[in-house]
Amino acid sequence: MSVFIYIAADLVAISALVFGLYFPRHRRKDLIVSFLAINVGVMGVTYAMATADLTLGFGMGIFAVLSIIRLRSTEMEHNEIAYYFTAIALGLLGGFPSGNAAVSFTLMIVLLGVILIGDHPALFGRTRLTQLVLDRAVADEQVASELAGAMLGAHVHRIAIRKVDYVAETTACEVRYTLLSPSAQAADLAATEPLHESAPAGLR
Structure with missing residues:
Protein backbone atom coordinates (compact mmCIF):
# COMPACT_ATOMS: atom_id res chain seq x y z
CA MET A 1 0.00 0.00 0.00
CA SER A 2 1.19 3.51 -0.79
CA VAL A 3 3.08 5.37 1.92
CA PHE A 4 0.85 8.38 1.34
CA ILE A 5 -2.16 6.43 2.64
CA TYR A 6 -0.25 5.73 5.85
CA ILE A 7 0.70 9.39 6.16
CA ALA A 8 -2.90 10.47 5.56
CA ALA A 9 -4.17 7.95 8.13
CA ASP A 10 -1.69 9.20 10.69
CA LEU A 11 -2.59 12.84 10.07
CA VAL A 12 -6.30 12.08 10.40
CA ALA A 13 -5.66 10.12 13.62
CA ILE A 14 -3.46 12.79 15.25
CA SER A 15 -5.95 15.50 14.24
CA ALA A 16 -8.77 13.54 15.86
CA LEU A 17 -6.64 13.06 18.98
CA VAL A 18 -5.58 16.69 19.33
CA PHE A 19 -8.53 18.68 17.97
CA GLY A 20 -11.33 16.21 18.62
CA LEU A 21 -10.36 14.84 22.04
CA TYR A 22 -7.55 16.67 23.80
CA PHE A 23 -8.23 20.38 23.27
CA PRO A 24 -12.03 20.29 23.76
CA ARG A 25 -11.50 18.48 27.06
CA HIS A 26 -8.40 20.18 28.49
CA ARG A 27 -8.16 23.55 26.70
CA ARG A 28 -4.35 23.72 26.86
CA LYS A 29 -3.17 25.35 23.67
CA ASP A 30 0.59 25.11 24.24
CA LEU A 31 0.59 21.30 24.01
CA ILE A 32 -1.11 21.22 20.60
CA VAL A 33 2.08 21.93 18.69
CA SER A 34 3.98 19.47 20.90
CA PHE A 35 1.59 16.61 20.10
CA LEU A 36 1.55 17.42 16.38
CA ALA A 37 5.32 17.86 16.10
CA ILE A 38 6.23 14.72 18.03
CA ASN A 39 3.76 12.67 16.00
CA VAL A 40 4.96 13.85 12.60
CA GLY A 41 8.60 13.74 13.70
CA VAL A 42 8.38 10.15 14.95
CA MET A 43 6.50 9.14 11.79
CA GLY A 44 9.23 10.64 9.60
CA VAL A 45 12.10 9.07 11.55
CA THR A 46 10.34 5.70 11.63
CA TYR A 47 9.72 5.77 7.90
CA ALA A 48 13.34 6.71 7.21
CA MET A 49 14.58 3.86 9.39
CA ALA A 50 12.15 1.38 7.86
CA THR A 51 13.04 2.15 4.23
CA ALA A 52 16.75 3.00 4.38
CA ASP A 53 19.61 0.55 4.72
CA LEU A 54 20.49 1.46 8.29
CA THR A 55 22.32 -0.53 10.90
CA LEU A 56 20.73 -1.47 14.19
CA GLY A 57 23.23 0.73 16.03
CA PHE A 58 22.20 3.78 14.01
CA GLY A 59 18.53 3.15 14.71
CA MET A 60 19.15 2.77 18.42
CA GLY A 61 21.20 5.98 18.34
CA ILE A 62 18.30 7.89 16.79
CA PHE A 63 15.90 6.76 19.49
CA ALA A 64 18.52 7.49 22.16
CA VAL A 65 18.55 11.09 20.93
CA LEU A 66 14.75 11.17 21.08
CA SER A 67 14.77 9.77 24.60
CA ILE A 68 16.81 12.67 26.03
CA ILE A 69 14.32 15.30 24.85
CA ARG A 70 12.53 16.74 27.84
CA LEU A 71 8.91 15.70 28.01
CA ARG A 72 7.90 18.98 29.54
CA SER A 73 9.02 22.48 30.34
CA THR A 74 6.02 22.92 32.62
CA GLU A 75 4.19 20.31 34.62
CA MET A 76 2.12 17.79 32.65
CA GLU A 77 -0.68 15.80 34.20
CA HIS A 78 -0.77 12.03 33.86
CA ASN A 79 -3.61 12.12 31.34
CA GLU A 80 -1.62 14.58 29.21
CA ILE A 81 1.34 12.21 29.27
CA ALA A 82 -1.05 9.53 27.98
CA TYR A 83 -1.94 11.80 25.04
CA TYR A 84 1.76 12.42 24.47
CA PHE A 85 2.62 8.74 24.18
CA THR A 86 -0.47 8.07 22.09
CA ALA A 87 0.79 10.68 19.63
CA ILE A 88 4.13 8.84 19.51
CA ALA A 89 2.42 5.47 19.00
CA LEU A 90 0.32 6.86 16.15
CA GLY A 91 3.48 8.19 14.52
CA LEU A 92 5.17 4.80 14.80
CA LEU A 93 2.19 3.04 13.23
CA GLY A 94 2.04 5.60 10.43
CA GLY A 95 5.75 5.25 9.70
CA PHE A 96 5.75 1.57 8.68
CA PRO A 97 4.25 1.40 5.18
CA SER A 98 5.64 -2.11 4.71
CA GLY A 99 3.50 -3.45 7.55
CA ASN A 100 -0.02 -4.83 7.46
CA ALA A 101 -2.29 -1.88 6.68
CA ALA A 102 -5.37 -3.41 8.29
CA VAL A 103 -3.49 -4.05 11.54
CA SER A 104 -1.90 -0.59 11.61
CA PHE A 105 -5.17 1.25 10.96
CA THR A 106 -7.05 -0.93 13.45
CA LEU A 107 -4.46 -0.17 16.14
CA MET A 108 -4.81 3.55 15.42
CA ILE A 109 -8.56 3.29 15.95
CA VAL A 110 -8.04 1.25 19.12
CA LEU A 111 -5.64 3.89 20.53
CA LEU A 112 -8.14 6.66 19.85
CA GLY A 113 -10.92 4.58 21.37
CA VAL A 114 -8.92 4.00 24.54
CA ILE A 115 -8.36 7.76 24.95
CA LEU A 116 -12.00 8.50 24.07
CA ILE A 117 -13.28 6.23 26.84
CA GLY A 118 -10.51 6.43 29.41
CA ASP A 119 -10.40 10.24 29.50
CA HIS A 120 -14.14 10.82 29.11
CA PRO A 121 -15.44 13.44 31.58
CA ALA A 122 -18.38 11.19 32.48
CA LEU A 123 -16.09 8.36 33.61
CA PHE A 124 -15.80 8.76 37.40
CA GLY A 125 -16.50 12.44 36.86
CA ARG A 126 -16.81 13.23 40.58
Missing part, protein backbone atom coordinates in the same frame (compact mmCIF):
# COMPACT_ATOMS: atom_id res chain seq x y z
CA THR A 127 -13.57 11.50 41.56
CA ARG A 128 -10.66 13.81 42.34
CA LEU A 129 -7.06 13.81 43.52
CA THR A 130 -5.67 16.89 45.22
CA GLN A 131 -2.95 18.17 47.52
CA LEU A 132 -4.53 19.70 50.60
CA VAL A 133 -3.16 21.66 53.57
CA LEU A 134 -5.22 21.34 56.74
CA ASP A 135 -5.19 24.20 59.25
CA ARG A 136 -4.45 21.79 62.08
CA ALA A 137 -1.49 19.58 62.96
CA VAL A 138 -2.92 16.07 62.61
CA ALA A 139 -0.94 12.85 62.68
CA ASP A 140 -3.92 10.48 62.66
CA GLU A 141 -5.14 9.63 59.14
CA GLN A 142 -8.70 8.97 60.29
CA VAL A 143 -8.99 12.42 61.85
CA ALA A 144 -7.32 13.99 58.82
CA SER A 145 -9.77 12.14 56.55
CA GLU A 146 -12.77 13.52 58.45
CA LEU A 147 -11.39 17.07 58.35
CA ALA A 148 -10.61 16.82 54.63
CA GLY A 149 -14.07 15.42 53.89
CA ALA A 150 -15.70 18.33 55.71
CA MET A 151 -13.54 20.89 53.89
CA LEU A 152 -14.06 19.40 50.44
CA GLY A 153 -17.68 18.34 50.83
CA ALA A 154 -16.70 14.88 49.66
CA HIS A 155 -16.29 11.25 50.61
CA VAL A 156 -12.58 10.63 51.15
CA HIS A 157 -11.39 7.26 49.87
CA ARG A 158 -7.74 7.57 50.80
CA ILE A 159 -5.60 10.18 52.48
CA ALA A 160 -1.83 10.17 52.82
CA ILE A 161 -0.22 12.56 55.27
CA ARG A 162 2.90 14.06 53.71
CA LYS A 163 4.01 16.57 56.33
CA VAL A 164 2.89 17.61 59.81
CA ASP A 165 4.09 21.02 61.01
CA TYR A 166 3.43 21.39 64.73
CA VAL A 167 4.90 24.92 64.76
CA ALA A 168 2.67 26.34 62.02
CA GLU A 169 -0.20 24.00 62.99
CA THR A 170 -0.67 22.65 59.46
CA THR A 171 -0.83 19.24 57.83
CA ALA A 172 0.01 18.63 54.16
CA CYS A 173 -1.70 15.61 52.68
CA GLU A 174 -2.72 13.95 49.43
CA VAL A 175 -6.43 13.22 49.19
CA ARG A 176 -8.33 10.94 46.84
CA TYR A 177 -12.04 11.61 47.09
CA THR A 178 -15.43 11.65 45.39
CA LEU A 179 -17.58 14.78 45.44
CA LEU A 180 -20.96 14.33 47.07
CA SER A 181 -24.12 15.08 45.13
CA PRO A 182 -25.83 18.42 45.98
CA SER A 183 -28.54 16.61 47.97
CA ALA A 184 -25.95 14.62 49.92
CA GLN A 185 -23.98 17.80 50.65
CA ALA A 186 -27.12 19.52 51.96
CA ALA A 187 -27.91 16.55 54.20
CA ASP A 188 -24.37 16.45 55.51
CA LEU A 189 -24.42 20.18 56.21
CA ALA A 190 -27.71 19.91 58.04
CA ALA A 191 -26.34 17.09 60.18
CA THR A 192 -23.32 19.12 61.24
CA GLU A 193 -25.09 22.40 61.99
CA PRO A 194 -25.65 23.01 65.71
CA LEU A 195 -29.22 22.95 66.88
CA HIS A 196 -30.61 26.33 67.78
CA GLU A 197 -33.29 26.63 70.37
CA SER A 198 -36.14 28.86 69.35
CA ALA A 199 -37.07 31.63 71.75
CA PRO A 200 -40.41 31.38 73.62
CA ALA A 201 -43.22 33.23 71.90
CA GLY A 202 -43.78 35.52 74.86
CA LEU A 203 -40.23 36.90 74.86
CA ARG A 204 -39.44 39.95 72.75
